[in-house]
Amino acid sequence: MWTEIGKSMTHLLRSPMPLSAFALPKRLVVSFPLAQLLHRHTTPKPFCSRMSATPSTSLTHSISLPTQLGQPVQVLAAPGLSDSEFRAAIESSLFRQWLKNLECENGILANGYMTLTQVLIQGVDMFGKRIGFLKFKADIIDKGTGKKVPGIVFARGPAVTVLILLESEGTTYAVLTEQVEEEIGIRLKLEDMVDLTAFLDPSTGFKVFPSPGGCDEELGLFLYRGRVDKNIITQLEGKETGCVKHGELIKVRVVPYEKLWHTTPDAKALMAIAIYEMAKKEGLLPQ
Numbered sequence: 103m104w105t106e107i108g109k110s111m112t113h114l115l116r117s118p119m120p121l122s123a124f125a126l127p128k129r130l131v132v133s134f135p136l137a138q139l140l141h142r143h144t145t146p147k148p149f150c151s152r153m154s155a156t157p158s159t160s161l162t163h164s165i166s167l168p169t170q171l172g173q174p175v176q177v178l179a180a181p182g183l184s185d186s187e188f189r190a191a192i193e194s195s196l197f198r199q200w201l202k203n204l205e206c207e208n209g210i211l212a213n214g215y216m217t218l219t220q221v222l223i224q225g226v227d228m229f230g231k232r233i234g235f236l237k238f239k240a241d242i243i244d245k246g247t248g249k250k251v252p253g254i255v256f257a258r259g260p261a262v263t264v265l266i267l268l269e270s271e272g273t274t275y276a277v278l279t280e281q282v283e284e285e286i287g288i289r290l291k292l293e294d295m296v297d298l299t300a301f302l303d304p305s306t307g308f309k310v311f312p313s314p315g316g317c318d319e320e321l322g323l324f325l326y327r328g329r330v331d332k333n334i335i336t337q338l339e340g341k342e343t344g345c346v347k348h349g350e351l352i353k354v355r356v357v358p359y360e361k362l363w364h365t366t367p368d369a370k371a372l373m374a375i376a377i378y379e380m381a382k383k384e385g386l387l388p389q
Contacts (some may be wrong), residue, residue, distance in 0.1 A: 196257040274359040296325040
């Protein structure tokens with residue numbers, strides 16, 4: 103699998119970065135703050151909460167949402183979930199962002215027709231001291247019919263993916279990184295970046311969802327274009343780097359761009375290619 107921007111930017115988002123397409127790896131040598139690529143990310147609105155647990159009951163947590171005052175939401179821990187995992191889950195930016203999304207202008211709770219009654223935290227995967235992946239089940243009730251709306255969530259959080267294109271001697275190459283995130287030694291500048299998702303309609307929120315309905319992951323897609331000597335392309339092909347003792351091993355692949363669309367199975371790469379090509383066709387890309 104091709105990997106995208108790594109865990110080094112987690113402190114900027116306060117949420118973990120998933121592994122995905124060909125993009126900015128973990129200590130990629132860059133000359134701009136990555137927070138600028140995430141300008142659309144906002145801090146979730148605060149909510150009131152109360153946690154309790156007794157030896158005879160499972161862990162529980164009560165929250166009060168602005169859209170349904172007087173109707174507190176019960177958050178429960180599934181059997182086997184530790185107290186520390188449960189606390190980490192409900193305090194995570196992944197969970198708070200999900201709640202915020204429910205109440206946003208286009209959120210399912212915004213019009214008052216639906217009610218969130220209960221959330222069951224089913225699984226927590228920790229990346230050190232922070233949450234990597236979070237799985238939970240939400241009970242959302244349609245007030246009109248009294249029926250539940252399907253609400254199983256796999257939370258990974260937002261991410262940024264960069265399509266890196268290098269031109270050399272009349273041929274454009276895409277730079278891909280394989281396996282684990284680490285540096286590839288290319289210095290990128292913010293002014294050389296093109297926000298591909300900015301070309302989308304405002305109704306999309308200027309982001310794409312690789313798996314809507316199954317995962318909360320949202321992507322900002324960026325483009326980097328540069329020109330290099332042929333020897334740089336040769337040096338990049340098959341380059342291996344990373345700190346082996348930390349399990350960081352990365353192999354760089356360089357693929358002619360014209361072949362990329364039918365040689366990669368990665369949806370993120372294909373999405374970036376599609377938006378890039380349409381933007382180019384309509385003359386939206388800066389020269």
